[in-house]
Amino acid sequence: MKEPEWIEKTLAALRADDLERALRTSPGVGGVIEHGGRRILNFASNDYLDLARHPEVRAAAQQALQEYGAGAGASRLVTGNLPLHEELEAALAQHKRRPTSLLFGSGYLANAGIVTACVGRGDTVFADRLVHASLIDAILLSRATLRRFRHNDAAHLRECLSKHRGGGRLLVVTESVFSMDGDLAPLREIVACAQEKQAMMLIDEAHASGVFGPGGAGRVVEENLQDEIHFCMGTLSKAYGSYGGFVACSPKMRKFLINRARSLIYTTALPPPVVGAVLGALRVLQSDPERGARLLHRAEQFRDRLRGVGLNVLNSASQIIPILVGENRKALDLAERLRRDDIVAVAIRPPTVPAGTARIRFSLTAAHDESDLDRAFEHLVRASRELGLL
Ligand SMILES: Cc1ncc(COP(=O)(O)O)c(C=O)c1O
Known part of the structure; x- marks a missing residue:
């Protein structure tokens, strides 16, 4: 088999710039x-939170493995929706102080599903310049127009929103704790700007969940903004020591996502041991907030x-x-x-x-x-x- 020449050229260019990556x-x-x-x-x-190897987390994963087996066997909407998934969604909703939550296969898939369900061609997403690649990919996939505002600059967001002409839905996205800089978004100001224009809001709490706020509820709860934000998403692969993604939202938004988020509909439900592990992690967090x-x-x-x-x-x-x-x-x-x-x-x-x-x-x-x-x-x-x- 002949491999196309451009593959080696691409790798050589990365090497020349000290940008070639390798698995270790x-x-x-x-x-x-x-x-x-x-x-x-x-x-x-x-x-x-050092929970991936915690004895209680391991035991909870093992128990789920024994009870249900290694895989969910189908997507949530087919026959993969187990009592365990619903138990975790209820626990995450309580943790995030929202009425409901919805699990996704990963944080990446949660962002992809939420954004593509909410916006499409003719709509506009306003994103902080430093948001995670999963959000950028989600926006590109949605075909909405991407407008980037200066990092953590609510005044610039306001300016971008006020310059916006034409119809379409508006969505503002940012992270509450930024993955590469470790700094914090001015959530209150961002929420105020979005509300002035009736824009929807998606806050990515991948790095805040479990760490910030009361009992690790995140920065959105710490700032008491949970009822102002349409989608507060997080990942289960960081502080909660396991794998998967989720969004805390209203029951109506949950219903909407179940019907429209393609990354939820067309993929297999999370495996039981992974879900069990997160339930174990939340129990540890509850006993040691x-x-x-x-x-x-x-x-x-x-x-x-x-x-x-x-x-x-x-x-x-x-x-x-x-x-x-x-x-x-x-x-x-x-x-x-x-x-x-x-x-x-x-x-x-x-x-x-x-x-x-x-x-x-x-x-x-x-x-x-x-x-x-x-x-x-x-x-x-x-x-x-x-x-x-x-
Ligand atoms: C800010 C942010 N959002 C989303 C993700 C994606 O989460 P996951 O690893 O669960 O796909 C990550 C990291 O992986 C992240 O850092």
Whole structure:
């Protein structure tokens, strides 16, 4: 079989720009991985609350596996809708202080389903410039017009909305905690702008859910905005330690999505063990509601130390702490130096972040104790000095 030449050309161009990606095998899951007598500090895990390996979460997954088996066997609308899915939806709705919620196969699929159900050709989506790729893909798939407003700039959103001419539905989308910068959206202002124009709102709480707000309910609940936002989505693959996506919404919106969200209709329901695991995670969170708050407190201390030595952590105000490096090559070098010391923090490069803003991204988790953070700090400072970043 002859492979087209452009494939190799594409890969060569990526290599030339230090942008070629490759899969690496991780020896385990979670923020701290004990492997071959080494304590590997994994700052590239989204298992923020250290629940993926929690005994109660594992037991709940096992119980669901025993009771129902490994797979749901069909889509929700066919015969894949198990009591377990409904139990989790009720629990997530309560957690997010909304009347109902709806599960999706992943956060990516939740965004795809919500956006394409709500808007199409002739409609307009106003999205923060830094929203996650899953939202951008969802908007492209919907064929609606995409208007990007400056990052976290509600005044610019208002300007874009007020310049909007012509009919069509309007949808405003943003993240409450940004995945690459770890900073927080001005939710109140964004909601006010959207309401002035009667635009619908989708807030992506992938990185806030489980961590921010009372009992980990997220930033939307923390700001008491849950009744103002049409779709508050989240993923079950980060703080809740498992897999899947969901949206908290009104019963009418839920009914609408069940009828219109193609990424819910045309795909198999989540496997029972995955659903069971999230139910277990929510129980852990209920018995220890300060888990997220403790993580945020430790992240704040770590960030202050980094700022104190002159590292640029941008506007991080969460468990996600970027360290701005600039050049792709330097970001890769820094990540490599840290890796040699069993500290894993991934270099994030374009197109995930804008050109010239390559960075190392630290995601702190509940698995990292004080001494882990001391060790990470010392190695990071030393490596940054060696590379001339300090
Ligand atoms: C902001 C944001 N939204 C959505 C997603 C997609 O979630 P999932 O991994 O469950 O598909 C992610 C990350 O993966 C994310 O960071």
